[in-house]
Amino acid sequence: MQITSEALERAIEELAKLPGTGRKSAQRIAIHLLKQTDERVYTLADALVKLKKSVMRCSVCGTITDTDPCTICSNPKRNNGTICVVEEFQDVYIIEKTNEFRGRYHVLGGIISPLENIGPDDIRVKELLQRITDSEEGVQEVILALNPDAEGEATSYYINKLLLNYDVTVTRIAYGIPMGTELEYIDEATLSRAFASRTSF
Amino acid sequence: MQITSEALERAIEELAKLPGTGRKSAQRIAIHLLKQTDERVYTLADALVKLKKSVMRCSVCGTITDTDPCTICSNPKRNNGTICVVEEFQDVYIIEKTNEFRGRYHVLGGIISPLENIGPDDIRVKELLQRITDSEEGVQEVILALNPDAEGEATSYYINKLLLNYDVTVTRIAYGIPMGTELEYIDEATLSRAFASRTSF
Numbered sequence: 001m002q003i004t005s006e007a008l009e010r011a012i013e014e015l016a017k018l019p020g021t022g023r024k025s026a027q028r029i030a031i032h033l034l035k036q037t038d039e040r041v042y043t044l045a046d047a048l049v050k051l052k053k054s055v056m057r058c059s060v061c062g063t064i065t066d067t068d069p070c071t072i073c074s075n076p077k078r079n080n081g082t083i084c085v086v087e088e089f090q091d092v093y094i095i096e097k098t099n100e101f102r103g104r105y106h107v108l109g110g111i112i113s114p115l116e117n118i119g120p121d122d123i124r125v126k127e128l129l130q131r132i133t134d135s136e137e138g139v140q141e142v143i144l145a146l147n148p149d150a151e152g153e154a155t156s157y158y159i160n161k162l163l164l165n166y167d168v169t170v171t172r173i174a175y176g177i178p179m180g181t182e183l184e185y186i187d188e189a190t191l192s193r194a195f196a197s198r199t200s201f
Numbered sequence: 202m203q204i205t206s207e208a209l210e211r212a213i214e215e216l217a218k219l220p221g222t223g224r225k226s227a228q229r230i231a232i233h234l235l236k237q238t239d240e241r242v243y244t245l246a247d248a249l250v251k252l253k254k255s256v257m258r259c260s261v262c263g264t265i266t267d268t269d270p271c272t273i274c275s276n277p278k279r280n281n282g283t284i285c286v287v288e289e290f291q292d293v294y295i296i297e298k299t300n301e302f303r304g305r306y307h308v309l310g311g312i313i314s315p316l317e318n319i320g321p322d323d324i325r326v327k328e329l330l331q332r333i334t335d336s337e338e339g340v341q342e343v344i345l346a347l348n349p350d351a352e353g354e355a356t357s358y359y360i361n362k363l364l365l366n367y368d369v370t371v372t373r374i375a376y377g378i379p380m381g382t383e384l385e386y387i388d389e390a391t392l393s394r395a396f397a398s399r400t401s402f
Binding site: 020070 | 208209226235242245246250252264272273
């Protein structure tokens with residue numbers, strides 16, 4: 001096989017490294033880009049460069065941001081005394097989409113996992129305690145919103161135990177039957193949890 | 202919803218414009234890139250910019266190339282007197298992968314389609330005739346390798362008719378039963394074609 005364009009070949013190779021993109025899709029994307037205006041492609045390339053250049057971690061909550069502190073931490077309206085603890089910045093995105101939570105976040109940047117050798121000191125727990133100690137934010141409630149798996153449970157218990165020494169209420173988001181499903185299709189662990197966590201009607 | 206990183210938002214938007222990439226995959230790709238080294242992302246961005254900057258059409262065969270003429274047209278070993286006519290440069294790629302054809306190509310850059318108002322003058326037919334007239338390449342055979350649909354058939358017939366006035370053999374690639382399938386799953390049009398184009402055993 002004779003390659004007529006090394007530039008196309010290189011673009012395909014680089015695109016094929018993206019998650020969920022095999023060589024065929026990479027080829028389709030490269031050919032699509034070839035047909036676009038120069039400006040369109042430069043805009044995409046520029047957006048990717050800027051993604052790496054301007055994105056950093058918020059020094060307060062640990063989410064990704066272009067400015068430090070992030071727009072949520074620097075928004076006085078979001079300072080309502082509640083902090084929602086999540087594992088990663090993607091979770092901030094997901095929760096923000098619901099428009100339900102109006103407080104601030106704390107991104108742990110990981111989860112306690114003995115199997116992967118990640119201990120309490122490897123995630124941003126100290127920073128959480130610091131925020132609670134600093135009277136500045138006036139934290140009254142910490143909402144734990146970690147994934148309902150073994151690591152998430154362990155981390156939640158660990159943080160809850162630590163926070164017993166602080167003058168804050170610790171809550172966790174409800175785990176139970178997801179909306180719009182039928183009981184028939186719910187696994188036993190979820191159903192057990194839904195019974196244990198039943199609320200008064 | 203409060204967006205903490207405009208740069209991430211912009212990258213997701215741009216990535217979501219790629220073919221086969223919805224907002225969810227764009228988000229996954231952007232987050233993946235955030236976790237990569239700066240160099241990895243800059244390499245990707247650079248590959249996309251170079252794709253637009255260095256890729257052009259070969260003035261001889263019309264395929265895409267970084268140098269004019271392309272590596273196939275400038276390769277004396279590929280000058281074996283045969284020209285394979287294809288619709289688009291992707292077809293050159295596909296045929297090159299087989300390592301079967303050792304001649305040169307001619308990319309029409311389109312297909313005759315009255316419905317889309319594309320006539321013979323809109324595709325590179327004149328350039329093909331010119332290559333045959335120029336004794337330089339010594340063209341003896343023109344292989345038509347267009348798609349077996351209405352437009353491909355019409356264009357093949359048109360080119361074949363034109364070439365009757367030239368001292369070249371015109372052939373077409375075989376259309377028939379693809380390898381590795383069972384007759385049961387072959388459509389009637391293909392099967393009819395396979396019968397009509399039967400060869401001696």
